[in-house]
Amino acid sequence: MNIDVNMLLxxxxxxxxxxxxxxxxxxxxxIGVHTGGxxxxxxxxxxxxxxxxxxELNIAFYRDDFSxxxxxxxxxxxxxxxxxxxxxxxxxxxxxxxxxxxxxAMNEIFDYGRPASVLLATLVERGGRxxxxxADVVGTRLNLKASEHVKxxxxxxxxxxxxxxxx
Amino acid sequence: MEHxxxxxxxxxxxxxxQIDENGRLKHFLSIEGLxxxxxxxxLDSAERFAPVGERAVKNVPLLRGKTVVNxxxxxxxxxxxxxxxxxxxxxxxxxxxNIDSSATSKGESLPDTLxxxxxxxxxxxxxxxxxxxxxxxxxxQVAPHISVINAGDGRHAHPTQAMLDMxxxxxxxxxxxxxxxxxxGDIAHSRVARSEIQALNTLGVAEVRVVGPxxxxxxxxxxxxxKVFHQIESGIKGADVVIMLRLQQERMQSSLLPxxxxxxQAYGLTERRLKLAANDAVVMxxxxxxxxxxxxxxxxxxxxxxxxxxxxxxxxxxxxxxSMAIGxxxxxxxx
Numbered sequence: 001m002n003i004d005v006n007m008l009l010x011x012x013x014x015x016x017x018x019x020x021x022x023x024x025x026x027x028x029x030x031i032g033v034h035t036g037g038x039x040x041x042x043x044x045x046x047x048x049x050x051x052x053x054x055x056e057l058n059i060a061f062y063r064d065d066f067s068x069x070x071x072x073x074x075x076x077x078x079x080x081x082x083x084x085x086x087x088x089x090x091x092x093x094x095x096x097x098x099x100x101x102x103x104x105a106m107n108e109i110f111d112y113g114r115p116a117s118v119l120l121a122t123l124v125e126r127g128g129r130x131x132x133x134x135a136d137v138v139g140t141r142l143n144l145k146a147s148e149h150v151k152x153x154x155x156x157x158x159x160x161x162x163x164x165x166x167x
Numbered sequence: 168m169e170h171x172x173x174x175x176x177x178x179x180x181x182x183x184x185q186i187d188e189n190g191r192l193k194h195f196l197s198i199e200g201l202x203x204x205x206x207x208x209x210l211d212s213a214e215r216f217a218p219v220g221e222r223a224v225k226n227v228p229l230l231r232g233k234t235v236v237n238x239x240x241x242x243x244x245x246x247x248x249x250x251x252x253x254x255x256x257x258x259x260x261x262x263x264x265n266i267d268s269s270a271t272s273k274g275e276s277l278p279d280t281l282x283x284x285x286x287x288x289x290x291x292x293x294x295x296x297x298x299x300x301x302x303x304x305x306x307x308q309v310a311p312h313i314s315v316i317n318a319g320d321g322r323h324a325h326p327t328q329a330m331l332d333m334x335x336x337x338x339x340x341x342x343x344x345x346x347x348x349x350x351x352g353d354i355a356h357s358r359v360a361r362s363e364i365q366a367l368n369t370l371g372v373a374e375v376r377v378v379g380p381x382x383x384x385x386x387x388x389x390x391x392x393x394k395v396f397h398q399i400e401s402g403i404k405g406a407d408v409v410i411m412l413r414l415q416q417e418r419m420q421s422s423l424l425p426x427x428x429x430x431x432q433a434y435g436l437t438e439r440r441l442k443l444a445a446n447d448a449v450v451m452x453x454x455x456x457x458x459x460x461x462x463x464x465x466x467x468x469x470x471x472x473x474x475x476x477x478x479x480x481x482x483x484x485x486x487x488x489x490s491m492a493i494g495x496x497x498x499x500x501x502x
Contacts, residue, residue: 058215061227070191070494071229073208077215111224 005158008123008139009040013047015137016090016121025088025117031055033105034076036094036152040123043158044092055080062104078108085113094152096122099133124150124160184306191495194306194315195488197324198365206333206369212487213334213480219256220482229490230259233290237263238305239318240296245454246318246328249478250293253485259290278308285310290493292316299323299358314492316485322358327488328453329362331481333370335473336408338480339449343370349396349403349444351378351434352412352461355385359453360412368392378402379434382423399434406444410451411436414461427460437463441471449473 020028029052032041041054056079060072091105102120109115123139128146142150147165152158183200187193192205219227235254237247247263254261266280275283284292291314294302299321306315319325333343340346348367354360354377367375368391377388378396388395396402403409414430424430436450450462450472458464467474 060215061219061229066229066494067497070497071212071490077218079218107228111222111227113223 003140003160005123005152005160009043009047009158012040012121012123012137012139013044016044016048016119019119019137020088023117025119028088028090028119029055029082029084030090030092031057031080031105031109033091033093033101034058036123036154037092039152039155039158040094041092042155044090044121053081055082055084057105057108059101059104059108062108064100064104080112083113084109084115086116089115089118091118091120093120093122095124095126095150096120096133096135096138097126097128099129099131102133103131123152126150184303187495187498189495189498191498192488192491193495194302194317195326195492196302196306196315196317198326198329198362198369199324201369203369203371206330206366209330209484209487209491210334210337212491213330213483216256216486216490217480217483219486220479226256226258228258230254230257230493233257233259233493234288235259235261235291235293235489236284236289237261237318238266238284238292238294239264240266240294240301241319242267243295243319245478246295249481250316250318250485253482253489256482257486257489259489262289277305281305281308285313289313290496291489293318294320296320312496314496316488316492319358322356322361324362325358325453326362326366327481327485328359329366330488331477331484332363332410332451332453333366334480334484335451335477336449338476339473340407343367343372346372346407347374347376347405347445348372348408348410349376349378349406350410350412351399351402351436353383353414354379354388354412355383356415357412361391363410364391364393376402376406380424399436399440400443403436403440403444403448406448408449408451409436409441409444410453411456411462413453413455414457427457431460435459435461435463436466438465438469441466451477454478
């Protein structure tokens with residue numbers, strides 16, 4: 001299966017625009033979750049013509065599996081180069097699956113301040129949620145079996161890779 | 168426990184005791200025997216923890232529910248409080264035990280004290296002790312689910328101090344390759360110097376110099392990969408980093424040294440002497456500083472001093488090491 005990521009990004013940014021207009025949310029700030037979410041956040045910032053830089057979240061310190069697998073050996077720190085108090089945020093990730101990453105990201109965001117609102121935008125939404133979380137805006141929805149995986153590769157070019165788990 | 172940590176080989180024999188079967192840091196006892204990649208992991212992790220201290224909410228929930236005990240057999244303010252702050256920023260519970268003034272004065276043996284703390288379901292001991300090898304000894308005594316961090320043992324090691332100095336150097340100089348680093352002062356009694364020498368050589372600086380009077384330089388120090396200087400002028404000439412060590416007042420009483428004034432005359436870092444180092448040299452000191460004994464106030468407070476940044480970096484490095492060690496417990500035995 002071949003998916004055009006640029007087309008999904010177009011859809012995503014149009015839907016974000018609509019959603020912001022409907023809910024009358026002005027001057028949004030974009031925050032991407034490392035690593036794929038940051039790529040999507042950058043693409044979205046360009047399409048929405050937002051001047052502010054994007055924020056980057058590395059949710060390693062907020063994961064719920066630390067006591068099972070220890071510290072994730074990633075390098076990039078979280079970086080929110082703006083004050084989020086009373087701002088409208090667009091939280092961006094590449095794939096919404098179990099919902100655990102979004103839970104961790106929301107917890108981290110609130111340690112930086114109290115935003116006016118948070119809109120969740122993901123490039124791909126698939127089944128398999130383990131927490132009561134859903135995206136406000138998605139690029140596409142995929143019906144995948146538990147044994148099937150989807151992964152965003154990038155940053156240049158961005159492409160989605162579908163694979164079956166080897167058992 | 169042997170007292171003179173410079174010559175004894177107890178840690179080189181058992182250096183890998185710090186690393187678990189997956190190659191992860193289980194205890195942090197000494198720099199000796201740790202591979203370069205692991206030291207770089209500590210620095211990279213510390214870089215990720217550093218911004219936490221600048222946020223509105225200065226803690227992350229990583230070690231929520233974990234209990235850390237500061238087990239201090241020797242008084243310390245700075246090291247104990249930065250470990251305490253590091254644990255709190257990781258959301259761990261922390262308890263300070265100053266053993267001087269508690270159980271051992273009532274005659275309880277160290278193993279009994281350890282068993283008692285284990286029964287309280289603690290996850291980590293941060294140990295400061297006047298005897299070389301004490302942290303290693305405790306690491307061998309404790310139950311397998313407990314990690315031990317060495318916060319300074321005798322003359323042997325002070326690995327978190329060395330790593331916070333490495334973080335400070337890397338931030339200022341970007342890389343270790345090609346650097347000339349001079350460590351000035353009481354090398355013989357300094358666990359900080361010993362750990363720094365090991366870290367600097369593992370990370371691959373060009374040259375480590377030790378500078379001080381003959382009475383304060385151990386005889387076999389060249390074997391650790393250092394060049395010895397007895398004059399501060401030649402010792403810091405062209406150096407990229409100058410690390411001043413705290414002069415312990417009791418050394419003066421033990422006739423290893425003349426008076427404080429004479430020491431300052433011979434080895435004190437003044438603005439004039441600092442001009443001999445590289446133009447962009449940075450000045451470091453593990454603290455607390457003795458103004459007018461090992462360092463002039465004009466240098467300590469001057470533009471090349473990074474002494475206060477060292478303190479800030481100390482919290483990030485301790486957060487990194489605590490998280491890595493408790494994280495290693497999560498996976499040990501899992502494979």
